[in-house]
Amino acid sequence: MKTFDLKPQLFDTLKSYNKKNFMSDLMAGIIVGIVALPLAIAFGIASGVTPEKGIITAIVAGFLVSLLGGSKVQIGGPTGAFIVIIYGIIQKYGIEGLTIATIMAGVFLILFGLLKLGTIIKYIPYPIVVGFTSGIAVTIFTTQIKDLFGLTIDTVPSDFVEKWICYIQHFSTADLWCSLVGVVSVIIIAITPKFSKKIPGSLVAIIVMTIAALLLKQYAGITSIETIGDRFNVSNAIPDVQVPVMTWETIKSLVAPAMTIAVLGAIESLLSATVADGVIGDHHNSNTELVAQGVANLASPLFGGIPATGAIARTMTNINNGGRTPIAGIIHAVVLLLIFLFFMPLAKYIPMACLAGVLVIVSYGMCGWRSFVALMKNPKSDVTVLLITFFLTIIFDLTVAIEVGLIIACLLFMKRMSETTDVKVIMDEINEESDISKGNIEHLTIPEGVEVYEINGPYFFGAGNKFEEIMASFGDRPKVRIIRMRKVPFVDSTGIHNLTNLCEMSKNEGITIVLSGVSEKVHAQLQKARFYDILGEENICSHINLALERAKEIVSGK
Structure with missing residues (x-):
């Protein structure tokens, strides 16, 4: 240093x-x-x-x-x-x-x-x-x-x-x-x-x-x-x-x-x-x-x-x-x-x-x-x-x-920071680039009853509202929502507050939240804020494959 x-x-x-x-x-x-x-x-x-x-x-x-x-x-x-x-x-x-x-x-x-x-x-x-x-x-x-x-x-x-x-x-x-x-x-x-x-x-x-x-x-x-x-x-x-x-x-x-x-x-x-x-x-x-x-x-x-x-x-x-x-x-x-x-x-x-x-x-x-x-x-x-x-x-x-x-x-x-964060919904299939240099692309199928969202950029006050608006646009209620956070470099207190509200609201509606690809820095911030007491450690996955497997278990009731 x-x-x-x-x-x-x-x-x-x-x-x-x-x-x-x-x-x-x-x-x-x-x-x-x-x-x-x-x-x-x-x-x-x-x-x-x-x-x-x-x-x-x-x-x-x-x-x-x-x-x-x-x-x-x-x-x-x-x-x-x-x-x-x-x-x-x-x-x-x-x-x-x-x-x-x-x-x-x-x-x-x-x-x-x-x-x-x-x-x-x-x-x-x-x-x-x-x-x-x-x-x-x-x-x-x-x-x-x-x-x-x-x-x-x-x-x-x-x-x-x-x-x-x-x-x-x-x-x-x-x-x-x-x-x-x-x-x-x-x-x-x-x-x-x-x-x-x-x-x-x-x-x-x-x-x-x-x-x-x-x-x-x-x-x-x-x-x-x-x-x-x-x-x-x-x-x-x-x-x-x-x-x-x-x-x-x-x-x-x-x-x-x-x-x-x-x-x-x-x-x-x-x-x-x-x-x-x-x-x-x-x-x-x-x-x-x-x-x-x-x-x-x-x-x-x-x-x-x-x-x-x-x-x-x-x-x-x-x-x-x-x-x-x-x-x-x-x-x-x-x-x-x-x-x-x-x-x-x-x-x-x-x-x-x-x-x-x-x-x-x-x-x-x-x-x-x-x-x-x-x-x-x-x-x-x-x-x-x-x-x-x-x-x-x-x-x-x-x-x-x-x-x-x-x-x-x-x-x-x-304003410009909020514009750098993009929240998108992934439908049906996920194209997972396993080896870009060799052109290998793995296609992952999203199980029925599961929604996958991906956050690209910092998750702070500007992105929280954007995320809520996108989810509100879907009429059907899934059993599992997977949130991919592999491209989230940091999360602030407002972002943690929004995630906490999302988990509590989803829990009341019978929906389980699963986080995927959380970086070490973001993981430490969430842990410090005692966020995992609400979500549960088993719903934190290091990779999308593991997150999808966890989602299948929840949907099947295992």
């Missing part, structure tokens, strides 16, 4: 680490740190917190995810997926509520890892993942319209539809210079990869637009371009560790948003790690990764940070620039720390419209419109799940979307 291993990947990679590995990780770490800077600032502001909180999250979470994680190349930090959740929690519960919810999410993630749920979470249906990812992308794009065009609006409504109505009503207040900065930023980010794969377009846009805004203000008297410094007091001081006051009432009220953070963080981090595995030809330890994500989300809020997870874009940047061990992720966190300490005050000159442009590109990358369109050609059940999750995300919020999405996923799983 395989032992439960939670050892971080860092420990294994250090055994054969050398100077060549370090130089590759150093270059990758520096580049990823530079790429992460504008994103961390943008994600922090869009989430409703100060820009330095975004960077602190990238430093703390990025360091811990690489130090303790189950992937060699995963880069942790704030991501666009959390923007909607964080903003909603702050609006409803305040900053302290967000801190507590993030700590709780960290605990949930650690429990996910310890309970070995890493592999299970990866099997959440693809339409649900695409649905809420696309919904998040649309929501992020919607939240950036005001800053992108410099609209003059006192209070932007929180509701999606009301927000767009408000934008349309106030679009006449758009500022020409803010709009120009925003649009040019989007263009710069979009075209930079065509000229350089190493330099991030978001960083180029921020540098160019910040200089442009300063020159316009200095020499052209243009003061309408709002910057980070106009809205926030930017600080480079490392915050003290603060543990929030947690009451039972507060914890109860934050269970739902905390679980949403945990589930979304688990999905995104494991998806990112899986994508990375495919590129570098490696296999991550999903449970170790979840524990690391949990520790990161426990630590980040204590320093004033926000929720974090594995970031696909930064992870791919790390791989593409030579990063192959967790050392690259640790270096990325150190680079961000140095930038925070020595260059953070310069962030106050960055135009808000430029950051909005960065997030517009992020939302476009997240939307996955090609996957969305492709899924629309799938079966109606998948399309329904996709659209429900998508519209719930943009019209209500991500908490509702994930809760309903997971319920739909469970219902779909139950």
Whole structure:
């Protein structure tokens, strides 16, 4: 039996680490740190917190995810997926509520890892993942319209539809210079990869637009371009560790948003790690990764940070620039720390419209419109799940979307599992394949007064009703019912309950039940449930031939 291993990947990679590995990780770490800077600032502001909180999250979470994680190349930090959740929690519960919810999410993630749920979470249906990812992308794009065009609006409504109505009503207040900065930023980010794969377009846009805004203000008297410094007091001081006051009432009220953070963080981090595995030809330890994500989300809020997870874009940047061990992720966190300490005050000159442009590109990358369109050609059940999750995300919020999405996923799983189990009636003769390789087929005749049923697949709640419906369709009452279970891999409590009811009802009607071909696993489950006290050991047969012989004895009255 395989032992439960939670050892971080860092420990294994250090055994054969050398100077060549370090130089590759150093270059990758520096580049990823530079790429992460504008994103961390943008994600922090869009989430409703100060820009330095975004960077602190990238430093703390990025360091811990690489130090303790189950992937060699995963880069942790704030991501666009959390923007909607964080903003909603702050609006409803305040900053302290967000801190507590993030700590709780960290605990949930650690429990996910310890309970070995890493592999299970990866099997959440693809339409649900695409649905809420696309919904998040649309929501992020919607939240950036005001800053992108410099609209003059006192209070932007929180509701999606009301927000767009408000934008349309106030679009006449758009500022020409803010709009120009925003649009040019989007263009710069979009075209930079065509000229350089190493330099991030978001960083180029921020540098160019910040200089442009300063020159316009200095020499052209243009003061309408709002910057980070106009809205926030930017600080480079490392915050003290603060543990929030947690009451039972507060914890109860934050269970739902905390679980949403945990589930979304688990999905995104494991998806990112899986994508990375495919590129570098490696296999991550999903449970170790979840524990690391949990520790990161426990630590980040204590320093004033926000929720974090594995970031696909930064992870791919790390791989593409030579990063192959967790050392690259640790270096990325150190680079961000140095930038925070020595260059953070310069962030106050960055135009808000430029950051909005960065997030517009992020939302476009997240939307996955090609996957969305492709899924629309799938079966109606998948399309329904996709659209429900998508519209719930943009019209209500991500908490509702994930809760309903997971319920739909469970219902779909139950439906499809029930469809895998087939119950059929065998009439007159049984074609028993005794030696398939030689083409020998034995024909077994079913005696008069005997009915034979065969269950193919798991016998659980979905199959029980199907079985009862088939038996009810026969008018004649046999003396013996043989149930072939050779292709039943497992039976659950509902299946055992249905079998028990069937035996008791049949007994009252003078009908004997005989089971044939019960596997050792199913046999043990039935025995543990004391099912054989009702049926009798003599009516359990290992093979159909023996079951038919037993049926003949019962019919003849021997």
